[in-house]
Amino acid sequence: MYIHQLHHWPDFTWNADEIAPLLAAVRFKQGKLLGYMEHLGFDLKAEAVLQTLTQDVVKSSEIEGELLDVDQVRSSIARRLGLDIVGLVPSDRHVDGVVEMMLDATQRYDHPLDEERLFGWHAALFPTGRSSMHRIVVGDWRRNTKDDPMQVVSGAMGREKVHFQAPDSVQLPVEMERFLAWFNSDIAIDPMLKAAVAHLWFVTIHPFEDGNGRISRAIADMQLARADGSPQRFYSMSAQIRQERKHYYSVLEKTQSGDLDITEWLKWFLECLEGAIDASDVVLASVMRKAKLWMMPVAQTFNDRQRLLLNKLMDGFEGKLTSSKWAKIAKCSQDTATRDIQDLVVKGILVKDEAGGRSTNYLLTV
Numbered sequence: 001m002y003i004h005q006l007h008h009w010p011d012f013t014w015n016a017d018e019i020a021p022l023l024a025a026v027r028f029k030q031g032k033l034l035g036y037m038e039h040l041g042f043d044l045k046a047e048a049v050l051q052t053l054t055q056d057v058v059k060s061s062e063i064e065g066e067l068l069d070v071d072q073v074r075s076s077i078a079r080r081l082g083l084d085i086v087g088l089v090p091s092d093r094h095v096d097g098v099v100e101m102m103l104d105a106t107q108r109y110d111h112p113l114d115e116e117r118l119f120g121w122h123a124a125l126f127p128t129g130r131s132s133m134h135r136i137v138v139g140d141w142r143r144n145t146k147d148d149p150m151q152v153v154s155g156a157m158g159r160e161k162v163h164f165q166a167p168d169s170v171q172l173p174v175e176m177e178r179f180l181a182w183f184n185s186d187i188a189i190d191p192m193l194k195a196a197v198a199h200l201w202f203v204t205i206h207p208f209e210d211g212n213g214r215i216s217r218a219i220a221d222m223q224l225a226r227a228d229g230s231p232q233r234f235y236s237m238s239a240q241i242r243q244e245r246k247h248y249y250s251v252l253e254k255t256q257s258g259d260l261d262i263t264e265w266l267k268w269f270l271e272c273l274e275g276a277i278d279a280s281d282v283v284l285a286s287v288m289r290k291a292k293l294w295m296m297p298v299a300q301t302f303n304d305r306q307r308l309l310l311n312k313l314m315d316g317f318e319g320k321l322t323s324s325k326w327a328k329i330a331k332c333s334q335d336t337a338t339r340d341i342q343d344l345v346v347k348g349i350l351v352k353d354e355a356g357g358r359s360t361n362y363l364l365t366v
Contacts, residue, residue: 097124109225164256166206191227
């Protein structure tokens with residue numbers, strides 16, 4: 001028997017004494033982070049938000065086994081937030097759809113959540129009306145009763161692991177009406193705990209044919225934005241869940257097969273959230289590193305190709321930087337790439353990697 005089949009569903013309970021120390025620690029770190037960000041200038045905060053939202057979108061899809069192009073995601077977010085950044089690239093409609101959902105959830109966090117809004121998010125996730133090669137019901141609750149019971153699985157095709165079964169499709173209108181009424185209410189619960197409960201409750205109902213995981217995380221992010229009292233995101237819950245993916249599915253499966261005491265789920269969620277806030281140090285370090293570089297007088301002499309590649313290096317460049325990679329990314333000739341690199345070496349921004357190898361590699365000095 002799953003929790004949604006229990007008589008008192010969805011009257012969740014938890015041990016407040018066990019939760020209190022974790023909640024206090026997360027609240028302290030949240031306040032410290034938001035306080036620090038308040039002292040940064042507009043450009044630095046905008047860059048931190050851009051990096052965090054890019055992480056959130058990419059990692060939330062990655063949890064489901066879908067790899068999005070990071071540059072496309074970053075460009076799509078920047079365009080929608082009106083940010084002027086170097087190296088904007090075209091983004092396809094699938095990337096734009098995922099970005100639109102996440103931005104609607106976080107930038108309009110103070111608006112009510114209703115079924116039409118959820119249908120819009122779902123339609124944005126599946127602009128072709130298909131999930132992979134399969135046609136699905138888009139912008140509406142799953143209603144194909146021949147597929148009941150709906151099984152929630154993870155893993156590659158042929159090696160799926162069933163974690164639990166969701167309510168039958170005929171129950172969805174009532175289940176979602178009850179969930180949305182609760183989510184939009186002013187119930188006396190800490191907003192961070194409400195994010196945890198909302199995530200669990202929605203993913204348990206699993207109202208769509210596909211995309212439930214991403215939408216449940218968007219709902220949690222929406223509620224966390226309410227907890228922060230700001231649309232600006234400086235930590236990525238999805239990035240942390242991606243790191244803890246096995247534990248995430250394990251505690252979710254365990255919770256679904258237990259009673260309505262969700263203490264263990266709340267503890268995991270708060271610990272994961274604490275990890276996400278701690279990980280924001282990496283984003284902030286990257287932002288401050290960029291600020292230091294762009295404030296240097298020599299930065300005014302960089303061309304657009306150099307700005308593009310330097311930004312990529314500071315965002316976490318995969319592998320080693322070579323002139324051939326430079327030429328490919330900047331869409332220029334090998335000779336132009338070599339001149340760009342040598343110019344930065346002379347200016348003390350890049351240095352030749354002494355480790356050597358078959359190709360000459362370069363490292364940032366700032």
